[in-house]
Amino acid sequence: MDKIHYSLQLQDVTKIYSRRTIFKNINAGFHSNGIYGIAGSNGTGKSTLVKAIANIISPTSGKVHHQKNNVMIEEQHLHNEVGFLSPYFVFYEEFSAEENIDIFLKIRGIEKNSGLIDTLFDRLVLNKRRGDAVKTYSSGMKQRLKLIFALSHTPSLLILDEPTSNLDDAGKEQFYGIIKEYADKSVILVASNEKNDLALCSSVLNLEEYK
């Protein structure tokens, strides 16, 4: 299979809430597979920026261009190219972990890659609990499940917002291992303040510079 080339370009991206400027005129490009960081102290807009990149919110001005193999991705199809892990993401608690993943894939219209899902459940030590309702999960287990959700449709762009929050040391190492493996296949954005998270990144976009 040919290697997928994903390219992300931020052009004068600005976000203003009410009268407060979160960030302004961000120009940045992520044009080859690898891990890139987004850093900044609390309130500098890391989560806001990644939401704008994932097309969950619109920037006040500026544009975010997504390209796959040099073809522009339309907004309507973007959700299937993006894998997103965020502290704000919530599962359907009445369903089991496996049901959640199955439902999401069906809504996406993507066929389930059982091998991949099984491997992820196994590596993230959730295999024994995959049939249990998500409401019985601890916060660390939910964080692991969020990574499975983010990777379940093999996205070309993986956005990880505070990826290691709520994880123990073993969990963090598992996450880092998986992230490094995917760095060869996709563009990975890590929004975090954790030094260890940012140490994975080849370059870091510091939002303090866009106030």
Next chain:
Amino acid sequence: MFKSMSALFLKDIKSELRTRYSINSLAMFIIVTISVILFSVGNEKLTPFMAGGMFWVIVFFTAMSGLSRAFVSEEERGTTMTLQLIANPDTILGGKMLYNMVLIFSMNIVTFLLYTAVFDSFIIKNPDIFFLVFSLGNIGMAVSSTIIAAIISKAGSKGTLYPVLSFPILLPLMLMLIDLTKLCMDGTTFADTQIEIFFLLCYDVLMMTASFLLFDFIWKD
């Protein structure tokens, strides 16, 4: 896209069956409302026109108490972002509309059966036309309620805002439905009702088109 819509619809049905978020409260609402009307009417006999009008009043308030859940429950549980990440806005609106249509059809069939059993004066002399009117009315109500639910789901006082916003949008539909129900109770032929039915159809098409055009702006912050 229809596959994704039906997957979302099935998710909502499955979720509803597990959580009983709407079904129980809707069933109670229908039973309580019909009982209250029955007791307040007492031995008086409702005129056919009043009985027809009252039927749609029950349907309107039942819709008000149940149909907003499609989006409000997602917002309250924090799963709105989950939906934004897995589907495009058209799929989400389509799936939610489908769910609301099934919900409103089911509860209105129950309301109709109970109402017919309880009130002697509610006799439909032209059931074919009434079935058409009932179907178009339910579709119109489901479509309008879905887009209004999407608008109010992000607001603070959802409970108050929903009927306030729904009333002017659903009023023309309700007036047409009450009028057509009266004609059906009188046994009027299709030829005499076709203009009203055409307007009902236009309302449904207009609301559906406007909903799909507007939803993208409502859905994204």
